[in-house]
Amino acid sequence: MKKIFLLIAVTICCFNMGCSKSQPAVTYSRNDTTLFFKGADVSWVTEMEAAGISFYDSTGTKADLFSILKQKKINAIRLRVWVNPTNGWCNTNDLIVKAKRAQQAGMKILLDFHYSDSWADPGKQPKPAAWLNLSFPSLVTTLGTYTTQVLQALQQQNITPTWVQIGNEVDNGMLWEDGRASTHMNQFAALIQSGYTAVKSFNTNIKVIVHVSNGYNNSLFRWLFDGLHANGAQWDIIGMSLYPDSTNWPTYNTQCIANMNDMIARYHSSVMICEAGMPVNQPTICRQFLTDLIQKVRSIPNQQGIGVFYWEPECYNNWQGYNLGAFDNTGKPTVAMDAFLQ
Numbered sequence: 001m002k003k004i005f006l007l008i009a010v011t012i013c014c015f016n017m018g019c020s021k022s023q024p025a026v027t028y029s030r031n032d033t034t035l036f037f038k039g040a041d042v043s044w045v046t047e048m049e050a051a052g053i054s055f056y057d058s059t060g061t062k063a064d065l066f067s068i069l070k071q072k073k074i075n076a077i078r079l080r081v082w083v084n085p086t087n088g089w090c091n092t093n094d095l096i097v098k099a100k101r102a103q104q105a106g107m108k109i110l111l112d113f114h115y116s117d118s119w120a121d122p123g124k125q126p127k128p129a130a131w132l133n134l135s136f137p138s139l140v141t142t143l144g145t146y147t148t149q150v151l152q153a154l155q156q157q158n159i160t161p162t163w164v165q166i167g168n169e170v171d172n173g174m175l176w177e178d179g180r181a182s183t184h185m186n187q188f189a190a191l192i193q194s195g196y197t198a199v200k201s202f203n204t205n206i207k208v209i210v211h212v213s214n215g216y217n218n219s220l221f222r223w224l225f226d227g228l229h230a231n232g233a234q235w236d237i238i239g240m241s242l243y244p245d246s247t248n249w250p251t252y253n254t255q256c257i258a259n260m261n262d263m264i265a266r267y268h269s270s271v272m273i274c275e276a277g278m279p280v281n282q283p284t285i286c287r288q289f290l291t292d293l294i295q296k297v298r299s300i301p302n303q304q305g306i307g308v309f310y311w312e313p314e315c316y317n318n319w320q321g322y323n324l325g326a327f328d329n330t331g332k333p334t335v336a337m338d339a340f341l342q
Contacts, residue, residue: 036298037108037307038340039076040069041275042314046097047089055314056331065314066105072337077102078110078274078309080168081150083128084117092153099159110209110274110309111150111161113195114168115143115175122171122213125179136178136187140194143175147198151206165209165274166195169241171220181227189231196234207236211274215240216255218262225267237306238263239274242293243324246282249289257296260305270304273297275311277324283334286326290339313337 045065055065066077079098082090095111102109114120117128131142147164154161167174173181173188181188196208210228212221225238240260244252260271276293278286290308297305313333315325326336 039309041078144194144198185227189233211239241275272306286336
C-alpha cells in the first residue's frame with residue numbers, strides 16, 4: 001500500500017513541479033476576440049439517423065442537422081466518446097464521423113471523455129471493462145495513453161478539438177472506486193492531471209475542461225476544485241451543467257453566474273456551460289431561460305465566460321426516453337433554439 005501511494009505522490013509531483021493553491025491565470029486566445037461560443041451536444045445524431053430519424057429546418061424542409069443548427073447560429077459542437085461501448089455508438093470511429101461533419105460545417109469541437117464504456121455522470125462513474133483490473137498507477141498511465149490515442153485518431157483526419165473535457169460531470173470524481181473524490185481526492189487529482197498532461201503534450205493550444213453538474217451549487221464546486229488544487233491538478237476551464245425547471249430557472253441562472261464569478265476569482269479559470277436543457281414541452285420558457293443565461297455568461301468580464309451548450313437538442317418523439325430536447329415532434333427546432341440567434 002505504501003508503495004502505491006508513493007507512486008501516486010511521485011506521479012503528481014512530476015506533473016506539477018512547484019504547484020500552489022492558485023492556478024496561473026489562463027488567457028483564452030481566439031482569432032476573433034468578439035466570438036462567443038453557442039453550442040450543442042449532438043452525440044446521438046448518427047444513432048438517430050441509423051434508426052431512420054430525419055431532421056427538418058424551421059420551414060419544415062428536410063435538412064442535415066448540422067446545417068439546421070448553423071442556421072440557429074450554433075458555432076460549436078460537443079461530442080462524447082466512450083472507450084468500448086457495446087453497440088459501437090460514441091466509440092472513437094463514431095466520434096470521427098460526427099467530428100468531420102462538425103468541422104465541415106465550420107464549427108469548433110468540444111471533445112467529452114467519459115472514460116467509460118457507457119454513461120458517466122454524478123450517480124455513476126464506472127471504469128471501462130478493459131481497465132477494471134489495472135493497478136492505480138497503471139490506470140493513471142492508461143487514461144493518458146487513451147486520451148492521446150483518441151486525439152491522434154482525430155488528427156489523422158485533420159481534426160483538432162478546441163476543448164477537451166477530462167471526465168463527465170465529475171461531482172465525486174471518476175473511474176470509481178479508485179478515483180472517487182470523497183474518499184480518494186489525491187487519486188482523482190492524479191487522473192485529472194494525467195488527462196491534462198496528455199492533452200497539453202499533444203497540443204498546448206487545446207483548452208482542458210473539468211466539468212461538474214449543478215452549476216448553481218457553489219459549495220460543491222469549492223469543495224471539488226479546492227481538493228483538486230490541493231493535490232496539484234491543472235485545468236483551463238471549469239465547465240458546468242444547468243437543468244432548471246420552468247419555475248426556478250431565474251434563481252438557478254443568478255446562482256450559476258455568481259458561482260462562475262467565484263470560480264474565476266478563486267481559481268483564475270475561465271468558465272463554460274457544457275450542458276443545459278429544459279423540458280421540450282416548455283419551449284417558450286426554455287427560450288427565456290437560455291436567452292438570459294447566454295446574456296449573463298457573455299457579459300462576464302474579460303471574455304472569461306466562454307459559451308453555452310445545449311445538451312442533445314435534436315432529440316424528439318421521446319428518443320430513448322429523453323424529453324429535454326429542443327426539437328418538436330415533427331423534427332423541427334422549437335422556439336427554444338431561437339435563444340442562440342442573439
